[in-house]
Amino acid sequence: MKIGLIGYGTIGCGVAELLLEKRRHPNLELVKIADIDLERKRDFMPDKSLFTTDAFEILNDPEIDTVIELMGGIEPARSYILSAFANGKDVVTANKALLSSCWKEIMEKANSCKRRIRFEASVAGGIPLLSAVFSGLGANKIEAVYGIINGTTNYILTRMEKTKESFSNALAEAQKKGYAEACPSFDIDGIDTAHKIAILASLCFGKTSPVSSIYTEGIRRITHFDISCAAELGYSIKLLGISRMDKDRLSIRVHPTMLKKEHMLSSVSDVYNAVYIKPDLTGPLLFFGRGAGRYPTASAIYADLLALKRGEEFCIPEVEMVEPINITEITSKYYIRVQAEDMPGVLAMISGVLAENNVSIASCIQKERGKAVPIIMITHEAREGAIVSSLSKIDKSPFIKEESLKIRIEEI
Amino acid sequence: MKIGLIGYGTIGCGVAELLLEKRRHPNLELVKIADIDLERKRDFMPDKSLFTTDAFEILNDPEIDTVIELMGGIEPARSYILSAFANGKDVVTANKALLSSCWKEIMEKANSCKRRIRFEASVAGGIPLLSAVFSGLGANKIEAVYGIINGTTNYILTRMEKTKESFSNALAEAQKKGYAEACPSFDIDGIDTAHKIAILASLCFGKTSPVSSIYTEGIRRITHFDISCAAELGYSIKLLGISRMDKDRLSIRVHPTMLKKEHMLSSVSDVYNAVYIKPDLTGPLLFFGRGAGRYPTASAIYADLLALKRGEEFCIPEVEMVEPINITEITSKYYIRVQAEDMPGVLAMISGVLAENNVSIASCIQKERGKAVPIIMITHEAREGAIVSSLSKIDKSPFIKEESLKIRIEEI
Numbered sequence: 001m002k003i004g005l006i007g008y009g010t011i012g013c014g015v016a017e018l019l020l021e022k023r024r025h026p027n028l029e030l031v032k033i034a035d036i037d038l039e040r041k042r043d044f045m046p047d048k049s050l051f052t053t054d055a056f057e058i059l060n061d062p063e064i065d066t067v068i069e070l071m072g073g074i075e076p077a078r079s080y081i082l083s084a085f086a087n088g089k090d091v092v093t094a095n096k097a098l099l100s101s102c103w104k105e106i107m108e109k110a111n112s113c114k115r116r117i118r119f120e121a122s123v124a125g126g127i128p129l130l131s132a133v134f135s136g137l138g139a140n141k142i143e144a145v146y147g148i149i150n151g152t153t154n155y156i157l158t159r160m161e162k163t164k165e166s167f168s169n170a171l172a173e174a175q176k177k178g179y180a181e182a183c184p185s186f187d188i189d190g191i192d193t194a195h196k197i198a199i200l201a202s203l204c205f206g207k208t209s210p211v212s213s214i215y216t217e218g219i220r221r222i223t224h225f226d227i228s229c230a231a232e233l234g235y236s237i238k239l240l241g242i243s244r245m246d247k248d249r250l251s252i253r254v255h256p257t258m259l260k261k262e263h264m265l266s267s268v269s270d271v272y273n274a275v276y277i278k279p280d281l282t283g284p285l286l287f288f289g290r291g292a293g294r295y296p297t298a299s300a301i302y303a304d305l306l307a308l309k310r311g312e313e314f315c316i317p318e319v320e321m322v323e324p325i326n327i328t329e330i331t332s333k334y335y336i337r338v339q340a341e342d343m344p345g346v347l348a349m350i351s352g353v354l355a356e357n358n359v360s361i362a363s364c365i366q367k368e369r370g371k372a373v374p375i376i377m378i379t380h381e382a383r384e385g386a387i388v389s390s391l392s393k394i395d396k397s398p399f400i401k402e403e404s405l406k407i408r409i410e411e412i
Numbered sequence: 413m414k415i416g417l418i419g420y421g422t423i424g425c426g427v428a429e430l431l432l433e434k435r436r437h438p439n440l441e442l443v444k445i446a447d448i449d450l451e452r453k454r455d456f457m458p459d460k461s462l463f464t465t466d467a468f469e470i471l472n473d474p475e476i477d478t479v480i481e482l483m484g485g486i487e488p489a490r491s492y493i494l495s496a497f498a499n500g501k502d503v504v505t506a507n508k509a510l511l512s513s514c515w516k517e518i519m520e521k522a523n524s525c526k527r528r529i530r531f532e533a534s535v536a537g538g539i540p541l542l543s544a545v546f547s548g549l550g551a552n553k554i555e556a557v558y559g560i561i562n563g564t565t566n567y568i569l570t571r572m573e574k575t576k577e578s579f580s581n582a583l584a585e586a587q588k589k590g591y592a593e594a595c596p597s598f599d600i601d602g603i604d605t606a607h608k609i610a611i612l613a614s615l616c617f618g619k620t621s622p623v624s625s626i627y628t629e630g631i632r633r634i635t636h637f638d639i640s641c642a643a644e645l646g647y648s649i650k651l652l653g654i655s656r657m658d659k660d661r662l663s664i665r666v667h668p669t670m671l672k673k674e675h676m677l678s679s680v681s682d683v684y685n686a687v688y689i690k691p692d693l694t695g696p697l698l699f700f701g702r703g704a705g706r707y708p709t710a711s712a713i714y715a716d717l718l719a720l721k722r723g724e725e726f727c728i729p730e731v732e733m734v735e736p737i738n739i740t741e742i743t744s745k746y747y748i749r750v751q752a753e754d755m756p757g758v759l760a761m762i763s764g765v766l767a768e769n770n771v772s773i774a775s776c777i778q779k780e781r782g783k784a785v786p787i788i789m790i791t792h793e794a795r796e797g798a799i800v801s802s803l804s805k806i807d808k809s810p811f812i813k814e815e816s817l818k819i820r821i822e823e824i
Contacts, residue, residue: 018693023551120548126694128548135547135724136532136540139435139714264700267679274698281430281711282538286686286700288676299693302551312547312724 001028001309004058004089006080007070008035008051011094011121013044014298015068020046028305032058059083066308068301069093078102085113092304094121094297100198100211107316116313118304123196124149124273126296127289128303133203133277134314140279142204144244146412149196151271151291152180152187153219153239157256158269161227161236167220179271189218190239190254197241197252204243204277206317207250215327217255221405226337229365229376230258230407235335236266237407244278252324258335258409264288265412276412328385333362333409336377336387338394339402346399350375353393357386372401378409413440413721416470416501418492419482420447420463423506423533425456426710427480432458440717444470471495478720480713481505490514497525504716506533506709512610512623519728528725530716535608536561536685538708539701540715545615545689546726552691554616556656558824561608563683563703564592564599565631565651569668570681573639573648579632591683601630602651602666609653609664616655616689618729619662627739629667633817638749641777641788642670642819647747648678649819656690664736670747670821677824688824740797745774745821748789748799750806751814758811762787765805769798784813790821 003019005012012033019030021044033046034055058064059080067084069091071077077098082105084091091110093099099106099122110117120130124147133142148154152174159170171188174180186192194216201208219239230237235258243252259266264286268274273291278284290296340346347366354361354377365376379387391404415431417424424445431442433456445458446467470476471492479496481503483489489510494517496503503522505511511518511534522529532542536559545554560566564586571582583600586592598604606628613620631651642649647670655664671678676698680686685703690696702708752758759778766773766789777788791799803816 018551127697128544128694131548132540132544132699135719136543136715137711138718139430139711262679264676264679267674267676279711281707282540283702283705283708284700285539286698287544288698288700290695293695295693296695299549299551299691303548306550307547310724310727313722315722 001066001305002064003028003030003066003068003305004032004034004061004064005030005068005070006034006055006058007072008033008042009070010294011297011301012070013042014294015070015301016046017044018298018302023302027309031064032061034058055080059087064089066090066092066305069095071095072097074098074101078106081106082109085109085115088113088115090115090308091117092301092308093117093119094301095119096122096192096195096199100195103202103208103319104321107319116308118307118314120304121297121300123199124275124287124289125291125293126299127273127275127287127291128300129275129287130203130314131303131307132287137279137282140281143278143280145200145204145275145277146265146410147197147200147241147273147275148238148265148268149241149273149275149291150187150193150239151273152184153193154268154273155179155271156188157219157222157227157237157239160222160224161231164224164228166224167222188220190216193239193241193254197243197254200241200275201243201250201252202319203317205245205250207320207322209250209252209322209324213324215253215255219256222256225374226335226405226407230335231261233363233378234261235259235409236261238265238268240410242410246325250322250324251330253327256407258407259412263412328383328388330384331381332384333381333411334379334387335407335409336379336391337405338375338377338400339372339404340375341399341401342371342373343399347375349397349399350394353390354379357390358382359386359390413478413717414476415440415442415478415480415717416444416446416473416476417442417480417482418446418467418470419484420445420454421482422706423709423713424482425454426706427482427713428458429456430710430714435714439721443476444473446470467492471499476501478502478504478717481507483507484509486510486513493518494521497521497527500525500527502527502720503529504713504720505529505531506713508534508604508607508611512607515614515620515731516733519731528720530719530726532716533709533712535611536687536699536701537703537705538711539685539687539699539703540712541687541699542615542726543715543719544699549691549694552693555690555692557612557616557687557689558677558822559609559612559653559685559687560650560677560680561653561685561687561703562599562605562651563685564596565605566680566685567591567683568600569631569634569639569649569651572634572636573643576636576640578636579634600632602628605651605653605666609655609666612653612687613655613662613664614731615729617657617662619732619734621662621664621734621736625736627665627667631668634668637786638747638817638819642747643673644777645775645790646673647671647821648673650677650680652822654822658737662734662736663742665739668819670819671824675824740795740800742796743793744796745793745823746791746799747819747821748791748803749817750787750789750812751784751816752787753811753813754783754785755811759787761809761811762806766791766802769802770794771798771802
């Protein structure tokens with residue numbers, strides 16, 4: 001196998017280091033590396049003769065039979081991959097943004113060119129999750145998938161829990177450690193998680209939704225106070241990608257979620273990822289490990305190369321693009337935090353509005369007394385629409401000084 | 413693919429039900445079922461014409477290209493599998509006793525006949541673990557593997573912890589629920605775990621040991637008192653299969669193990685299994701799910717059939733049989749329970765003997781006062797040999813009324 005690598009960043013360096021040095025393999029030969037910037041310093045620099053700034057030197061090279069795409073983003077990655085197929089090359093990619101946006105086009109092109117694509121590294125990096133789902137669960141109908149699939153946000157939430165830091169301090173710490181980008185929105189606003197859950201839904205259900213239709217809420221509004229209230233009530237707060245089939249309709253969404261402390265997903269801390277799947281025959285499965293990083297991701301790419309070399313294919317299902325269940329239609333228990341002035345009648349107002357909307361309260365915590373006190377309520381099962389209406393009305397009251405927060409409680 | 417099934421017990425029924433009813437697949441055709449007892453009532457009974465009492469009607473049928481072996485045990489399963497290869501058939505088996513005892517012979521026969529064997533169901537039943545290790549971790553050197561791979565013992569230990577029951581009551585409950593056999597030694601004495609860790613070592617390290625050389629200690633001597641002392645000290649007690657490479661020497665063993673409560677393996681309860689692997693590139697991985705049962709196991713077998721149909725092979729490493737590191741050579745921290753008469757000088761005697769053997773004590777609990785009191789000690793890192801000598805000397809003292817117990821503490 002003669003391999004061309006496009007995109008020479010952190011992961012690219014890891015892949016090259018494995019192929020050229022650490023895990024040399026007689027049948028996996030890296031022959032060309034393309035990147036637009038060859039000046040930037042890297043911590044693995046093979047011989048200059050391998051490099052080019054022109055990706056088409058790889059895409060048009062008839063000697064090269066396999067292309068690793070590690071640029072990320074939609075263009076030019078999309079065009080390069082389509083061109084690789086057209087030129088008779090198989091593709092290995094870690095590009096979740098591209099796969100979640102252009103799944104149909106990419107798969108159809110691969111099929112029409114009789115080429116193969118593998119993308120183990122695109123979801124949950126070092127965890128051999130897609131291999132397991134593809135080759136281990138073929139007899140099962142999958143009912144639901146829940147994933148902690150963004151290490152940055154999990155690190156931030158863990159740190160807020162352990163050190164009682166604010167969100168912004170924990171984010172700064174994540175940036176200092178290199179876990180979060182200078183522009184962190186992609187991670188903390190849940191967009192990266194949305195890309196990955198879109199891919200997981202494709203594989204698990206043969207249905208997925210455009211990323212723009214996936215309800216996506218990040219962790220910016222979670223405070224240390226929420227995390228400690230959750231802990232007191234026996235819950236942890238995790239950013240989850242969730243997808244499941246509800247009577248033939250696809251539910252797919254990304255949001256901070258309260259989970260019982262005893263649930264295994266609750267014990268997934270720091271930058272670790274975990275995916276909890278419910279296949280009908282095996283019963284629940286959990287896969288845990290590192291979701292990102294140079295070597296974990298390079299390991300996944302190397303495994304894809306080996307699989308192609310062995311002649312294995314992902315049996316990629318025909319995927320239907322559907323509109324998911326609207327978030328206002330879901331039902332859940334909710335954690336609600338209302339920041340209210342400490343005045344007579346406030347609790348009566350809040351509970352009155354909830355009652356009007358048929359939302360019934362399971363428990364209530366009001367701890368401090370002072371000018372503005374947080375009131376925490378846990379509801380019984382309620383429709384999201386009813387919660388949204390309630391909070392919108394509550395927030396209009398002159399007693400309320402800040403937009404109220406809701407966190408969905410999942411009983412997985 | 414024309415399939416013959418040998419052994420029609422619980423799992424066999426599950427497999428037949430999937431192939432003939434629930435998950436019919438145009439390319440997976442179950443054409444014959446052999447079992448010596450066709451009278452016993454089963455909860456899935458396909459047409460009588462499928463059945464035979466003579467396995468050779470399958471093994472000698474040139475129409476059949478794939479044999480599922482679900483008899484268990486060494487003979488006649490071994491001869492049947494060898495004969496299947498000789499007759500040009502691929503094999504799917506769940507038989508861990510056979511694989512751990514006759515690995516070399518089976519694999520060599522498969523190779524020499526150019527036939528394939530798959531055995532996803534043999535370790536951790538419904539968890540697609542072997543697929544993941546084989547197809548997802550090819551770039552990695554695996555450093556260690558730790559498994560809760562026997563659901564019966566995990567159920568018993570969980571129950572003892574939750575309901576404060578004695579071992580024998582928890583065992584009786586496991587038998588009532590059908591989790592434990594009438595003759596439960598195979599599970600509770602760790603033999604089943606030894607078979608499975610032998611297979612995992614083969615796959616992870618390309619080295620394994622004969623089951624007779626694997627140090628194997630079950631859970632009979634664990635009391636509820638031990639479990640609650642462990643909890644108080646921040647530990648859980650799990651029966652683990654452990655294998656790792658220590659400077660080119662194989663360590664492989666089965667014993668009750670104390671694990672920090674925060675470790676993910678500690679949260680694996682009831683009949684669930686989990687395997688924790690440490691590959692060098694990905695970092696630690698954990699796979700969790702049901703290790704046994706009709707549908708989880710049948711799901712694994714069905715996945716193996718699909719993989720054979722797709723033309724995939726397990727890339728089974730050349731396995732070297734080695735003598736493992738002797739258990740007396742390992743070092744660990746230990747939990748020690750000594751049942752002593754409450755007399756002056758007893759603690760001095762015990763701590764004196766430990767000091768003589770260079771075992772240093774990290775903490776000590778002595779709670780009750782009475783005729784015979786349990787003294788609990790946690791040691792610093794010590795050689796097993798030193799612990800064994802110490803306890804053997806301590807147990808000879810007239811103050812000691814019962815054989816002392818040690819539990820190894822693993823810091824995974």
